[in-house]
Amino acid sequence: MIKRITLKEIALELNVSISTVSKSLKDSHEIGIETREKIKAFAKAHNYKPNNIALSLKNRKTKTIGVIIPEIVHHFFSIVINSIEKISSENGYNVIIAVSNESFEKEVLNMETLANAHIDGIIMSIAKETLKNQDFHHIRETIDMGIPVVLFDRVISDLKCDKVIVNDKQASKEATQTLIDDNRKNILLLTSEDYVNVGNLRTEGYLEALKDNNIVPDSDLIIKVKDKKSSQAEMSFLEDELEKILKSKKIDAILGVNEIYAGSALKVLKKNNIIVPDEISIISFTDGVISRYSSPSLSTVSQHGEIMGERATKLLIDKLTGKTDISEFKTEIIKCSLIKRESS
Amino acid sequence: MIKRITLKEIALELNVSISTVSKSLKDSHEIGIETREKIKAFAKAHNYKPNNIALSLKNRKTKTIGVIIPEIVHHFFSIVINSIEKISSENGYNVIIAVSNESFEKEVLNMETLANAHIDGIIMSIAKETLKNQDFHHIRETIDMGIPVVLFDRVISDLKCDKVIVNDKQASKEATQTLIDDNRKNILLLTSEDYVNVGNLRTEGYLEALKDNNIVPDSDLIIKVKDKKSSQAEMSFLEDELEKILKSKKIDAILGVNEIYAGSALKVLKKNNIIVPDEISIISFTDGVISRYSSPSLSTVSQHGEIMGERATKLLIDKLTGKTDISEFKTEIIKCSLIKRESS
């Protein structure tokens, strides 16, 4: 078993003081060129690596970023994490992952754990339950402790932190308009419960598009998928609702606020021998793997998770490195883009 | 901005020594009951939290686990990470994520970074390029430094560490047998290049099943998907190859070593108006979201990523907590299970 060598050991070995070693390794001109070189050579030969824990204790910096997300097994979030990890490591930061599982309590715990791990900053997307509870004390407290926070996607506007969001409402409006332009007037909306602001904004965009085109919204054509313990359960709820509506209403298009909803809808349509996009066309948010591999493949609104992760990380690092003023907060808005595939 | 209070500050405030405070907070019987209570009350009132960095420096333990994976945006790996994070946090460990992107160089760097972060142990799945290079010095060195490593899925047998794998060969054999039992004799195999041991084992299982049934393997019926810069590029390679084969050979079943291969194959078959499973049936490894939402949905061999992550984490934690002998290494084999869906 190979032990790491310390400054002290090097000092002892070469009969110099610890600070001489420390300064030499920093190439300080305080130290004579030959002792300096000798020490550097010795350190290299013994593969000296500074102990980051000791440095952290001294500097009060861990060069670590904490990330709290509602779930990992989810195309959008995994893209964002990937991007966060990439930018972080390029800038010498490590990434600690914490998952809230959409639970308020877990999210609060996560924040504590990360604060105790002395992460330098946090990037997070808020859990559904937290949005429902409208309780953000844990985020406020973290910010009050001087830990910078960057929120992405699921965001609360009155928190003192940077934010990265998507033009949800506008994108939803445009997607709906695309369907209307294709002469579809009976558009079913598959969305989440009201307190999920992202879903809400998309619903608003949908409604605005209808209004702009003088289409009277039919509340029966909006399915708000209830939160359940498992996404399995949520999907069967959605499928049941959809089957009911198909029997009672004429529908010629579906807008889904994420690809799981749209993918499930597609299954129901197939089961009922409804041809997509001839009879019903579909557009969905989340440009993930389901959209690409389903058949017909789904037209989607891409939220550009990669860009969101990148922007969020850069905002945070700028704050950590002092490039940005600590008390100034930006909100970056990423533009969604519509990716046309077979379903519309 | 709220500062964390330290032992020193508490001591100063209450006119006692630091060690009295430290002992009191540990409820040491050395300290008189009333000073003890007074100190505990004061600490609580001021929301004292020990500084984990200082503890790490002292204990040489960070209570952090490093995870190195080839990619995050991938159903199997994201499931495993999720599970690792879950078990870790239940046991008071943080998880640092590092992504190798299938690159050897990046993987070596990742290991260094994690070692420098003084993680207590590492859970990893080896990058393709590393498997190709057959260079595992970085893993050996990490182990030599006394950092326990647990490998999962993509594993090298002669490393001194715990391993969690899947009965790939057997599962592949059984899947192939299932197809043969359904009277399919011309089975196309979609696999990865030889040096990916997982793909290799699955190929072996396929070949054994053929042999057991006296079917002469046809090398034209094995597509080894070449590694490319992007999975996009790999898929178009696969699709081109498959189209060619469909023209020249009779095929009545496809076995894919992962669901991306199988999903892409499904698209090609659709394009050529071949009906699945009537004309060609499909079974695929990786029970992910593509399999569930494609149509027809894919029968899959589930590798139980959740269980793999759980076992790997438990093996590591057992080693870290001294429950297991440091120099004894286990290999756990998870049994795959076949999930029947519409494609077979």
Added chain:
DNA sequence: CTGAAAGCGCTAACAT
């Protein structure tokens, strides 16, 4: 029962 002091590995201000 309480406190002083050393030490984990490192830095930096301050001697010499």
Added chain:
DNA sequence: ATGTTAGCGCTTTCAG
């Protein structure tokens, strides 16, 4: 040019 020392926050041994 090199060394001494204090200190980051904590634990723990040893003294009082």
